[in-house]
Amino acid sequence: MKKHKRFLKIVFVAVSVLSSFVQGQAFDQELNFKGSVKTLTLEKQNDSDKKQKLITIFEYDKNQRKLKEISPYNSNTDYFYLNKSDIKPTLTKWYRTDNSKETSIEIEDKNKAGQMLLSGTLKSGKWDYYFIHDYMSNLEKVRWFTDGEIYLEKTEEKINLNQFDIPAGFVPFDWDRKLSSGIIKKSKEYTSDRYNHDVVFEFVEKGNPKNRVTFQYHGNDVYDAGKGYWHRFENDRMIEERYIYGASETSDFGHRYIYNADGKLKSDYYGYFSQLPNKFLQRKLYTYNENGDCIKETSDAENEKTYIINYKYTYDDNKNWTSQTSIFSDGSGSTIKRKFTYYKPEESELTNSLSEAIYNQYVKELRAYKPIAEKQFENYNLAKSKKENTPADKTNYKTLRSKNWKDFLPKGQKSDTITTGDLNKDGLEDLVMVYQPEKLLKQENNTVRTLRILLKQNDGNYQLAAESKGAVGGENMNNTFFSGLEIKKGLLIINHDYIRGSSVHKYRFQNGGFYLIGAESLTGDASYYSSIDYNLSTGKYILVYDNTEDNKDLPKSSKKEGLKKLATLPNIETYEIYSLEVDGHMF
Incomplete structure (x- = not known):
């Protein structure tokens, strides 16, 4: 041997x-x-x-x-x-x-x-x-x-x-x-x-x-x-x-x-x-x-x-x-x-x-x-080498103040989506961006999307308030597709779609940070519909299952209320999507 x-x-x-x-x-x-x-x-x-x-x-x-x-x-x-x-x-x-x-x-x-x-x-x-x-x-x-x-x-x-x-x-x-x-x-x-x-x-x-x-x-x-x-x-x-x-x-x-x-x-x-x-x-x-x-x-x-x-x-x-x-x-x-x-x-x-x-x-x-193909391969290797040898971004984004949100977008990164709205109830329009690395290939799938929350100050400058690499799914996450974000009634709402369903995560600014206070998940097809609505602040959740076609091979329609109180609410900066389990559902 x-x-x-x-x-x-x-x-x-x-x-x-x-x-x-x-x-x-x-x-x-x-x-x-x-x-x-x-x-x-x-x-x-x-x-x-x-x-x-x-x-x-x-x-x-x-x-x-x-x-x-x-x-x-x-x-x-x-x-x-x-x-x-x-x-x-x-x-x-x-x-x-x-x-x-x-x-x-x-x-x-x-x-x-x-x-x-x-x-x-x-x-x-x-x-x-x-x-x-x-x-x-x-x-x-x-x-x-x-x-x-x-x-x-x-x-x-x-x-x-x-x-x-x-x-x-x-x-x-x-x-x-x-x-x-x-x-x-x-x-x-x-x-x-x-x-x-x-x-x-x-x-x-x-x-x-x-x-x-x-x-x-x-x-x-x-x-x-x-x-x-x-x-x-x-x-x-x-x-x-x-x-x-x-x-x-x-x-x-x-x-x-x-x-x-x-x-x-x-x-x-x-x-x-x-x-x-x-x-x-x-x-x-x-x-x-x-x-x-x-x-x-x-x-x-x-x-x-x-x-x-x-x-x-x-x-x-x-x-x-x-x-x-x-x-x-x-x-x-x-x-x-x-x-x-x-x-x-x-x-x-x-x-x-x-x-x-x-x-x-x-x-x-x-x-x-x-x-032609050999030239494509050569160009890819040149671009890859250039990207790998680009000096590291040494910008201190925590101390950065700028009226232009693009200054908070690191070099070599591309904006995926942005949304604006008041997140901390000061009457100023804040901004949330999601970005990912620039691609060398059209079919490339990035593993990580980064989210940054910029709070507008009274002088008109933006200030970085939070950053997360886990709140938004990457492009190669199985059966999960980031579908956008919005700010509504002071809440940051992040949406994902599945092949047969969707999920929603709601974050609120409190105690100096952004915390997950609500989550929803929906799955189903032509024969059934299952949803769960979880209020993390109270710990209460409602689970609904609807057998839409009265299929005898599937469980009967039902509605259940439960309680799962967390010791601390998940912080957006450390939270990983789908790491929280509630009654068999992942958030």
Whole structure:
């Protein structure tokens, strides 16, 4: 473990592939077929309007690669493959078929070795996304541009596995030094403080390249350090999933997958491995017919009722199903229909609107934009360096007196909003400003907004009375959006919105400072409405819940009065928004 110490400090937040692994099988059935298919017409029920049928048409070349997708939503997508051996398209064109003429181009530019050099998405003549790929000895770097500016940088660094010890039990076989790999993945957004650090491994069994172990975990400098997922494959099929802790231990519980003789997933057990298959927390069982299509899906969970979905099929002469009817445990269900046409031996291959000439045209545009993107990146770095090297603001704002409120706005800061009104009942118009750092990038989200309260003096000058970095939410605060402030009846009122609600904080000048004396919160949607009004001066609050649609799955409408008296009222200079809890509500 000595050689691995440096390595163990790197851990990955992995998204479980489990749900997509299992759920993906249903979608695979829709687009899975046999034979030399020319077109596939797929008819499905619209989930939001059961009477409406959604029809999608897919066209294929003779290598069974998708050439065109005709969507039921007035749009088409064409696919172009530069080489006969390509599985993934190098050019994709999405376009509307109504009068909007909206188009989107996705294109890749690779070198002869197959390395990606440039890629991007062109929308309405502008590069919506643009990627520059750079390669060094053991490092690949991708710079992601959007809306004419740098957005994110990703790096992938290869690990010399011979210089690191593998945690005990992680690789249960003798592994191939040439086929196995390890990569340190990092990504940093330029527009926020978001940062990811992942470590990903693949160990291939020596002499059996279809048997392998993959695992990944969070780095030590990100959230949930050391946590991740471990997977084992046999004959290219995932047979086990475990969880990783501390970058060095695997769980004794997880998922075990079992396949039938045809390689179809037969069962998915979730639980403690020592107790499987007799005892489990969750289980899915799959039964197939002679054509390899799933005819029964059984879902079990501990202390839960068994749920079964049965499938019925009709087939064409090529043994491709043309209708799949799902029958659920409650008797409900739906039907998906498919219609195929097949290539005849000497028939010409289908084509679409794309060609190598068109691909070369877009590659030319892709390459022409590279120096522009490089200049954008250079300008950003120059502006960043200038900002970082700007001398610190040494103004003593506490002693500053000025008739111009802008003199209280620090250098490098930009005013967000201001409001005026009498806050201390002296008949003079005071001013409150909210500001945040000037942005180097349009999409940048500042973490902090600063609020300053300026009291007007008899001589007409402003004087700084209070400053707060916690009373107003920053731009990257989850589901909270600063929506303004006002002075009303001597109170400073600060408003925030949520996706489904809002909050109000009321401050009053008393005892030489500004104190929170009232707070309101409102949440809800079409089915319910919940509000709380809290008077901090008296400690009394009123909580109202209204089940607007008499939904039996929601609590009944109610009104509650309560008391929560604080020893001292929160001062605006030290108060952090949503740090105060009252009856389950945060203020």
